[in-house]
Amino acid sequence: xxxxxxxxxxxxxxxxxxxxxxxxxxxxxxxxxxxxxxxxxxxxxxxxxxxxxxxxxxxxxxxxxxxxxxxxxxxxxxxxxxxxxxxxxxxxxxxxxxxxxxxxxxxxxxxxxxxxxxxxxxxxxxxxxxxxxxxxxxxxxxxxxxxxxxxxxxxxxxxxxx
Numbered sequence: 001x002x003x004x005x006x007x008x009x010x011x012x013x014x015x016x017x018x019x020x021x022x023x024x025x026x027x028x029x030x031x032x033x034x035x036x037x038x039x040x041x042x043x044x045x046x047x048x049x050x051x052x053x054x055x056x057x058x059x060x061x062x063x064x065x066x067x068x069x070x071x072x073x074x075x076x077x078x079x080x081x082x083x084x085x086x087x088x089x090x091x092x093x094x095x096x097x098x099x100x101x102x103x104x105x106x107x108x109x110x111x112x113x114x115x116x117x118x119x120x121x122x123x124x125x126x127x128x129x130x131x132x133x134x135x136x137x138x139x140x141x142x143x144x145x146x147x148x149x150x151x152x153x154x155x156x157x158x159x160x161x162x
Contacts, residue, residue: 021052022144024081026115027072028058028108028132029065030123033150039121040068042148046119047076057114059107059128060084065121083110108132112139119146 027043047053058069060082073080085103089096097103108128112118112135120136122129136145 022050022116023052024055024057024114024116025050025053026057026111026118026132026136027065027069028111028118028129029121030129031061031064031066032123033065033121034123035150036068039065039148040072042121042146043069043072043119046117046146047072047078050117053078053117055079055081057081057083057111059111059132060088081114083107083114104128105131109135112136115140117144117146120148122147122149124150 025043025046029039033039043056056069056073056078058066058080060066060070061084066082070080070082072078085107086095086097087099087103108131111132115136118132118136118140120129120133122133133145133147
């Protein structure tokens with residue numbers, strides 16, 4: 001791979017890895033996700049593996065995964081880009097709309113559109129998290145959409161806990 005990268009740089013002046021380096025990490029999941037430690041560890045693992053990540057994108061729910069994402073952003077002094085549903089905004093905000101279930105889908109689409117990598121913690125096939133995953137899969141490479149389903153693909157020792 002290094003030879004390909006060097007050839008691109010030499011021929012076109014492109015540094016392919018940097019040109020496509022991820023900047024924004026979308027973090028989504030259910031308020032019911034049962035293991036904060038696991039979720040935070042996986043987010044931190046991605047941040048360490050991709051040092052170009054400078055922004056965390058999430059849905060602004062104070063409980064569960066969204067809240068933990070905001071805590072991580074604050075602790076590590078990363079930019080936090082939050083997308084609450086349109087009905088939770090001030091009426092003077094340009095995205096404000098009265099309550100509608102569609103507001104959540106619009107919010108999920110915005111999270112996916114602003115994420116270079118998405119990590120999702122889905123509890124019992126949560127529809128909101130699944131919606132964001134679908135939007136992300138439509139625009140990102142498969143290796144940039146990371147999904148944990150509880151309990152299907154979480155480590156056994158976590159599922160056997162209290």
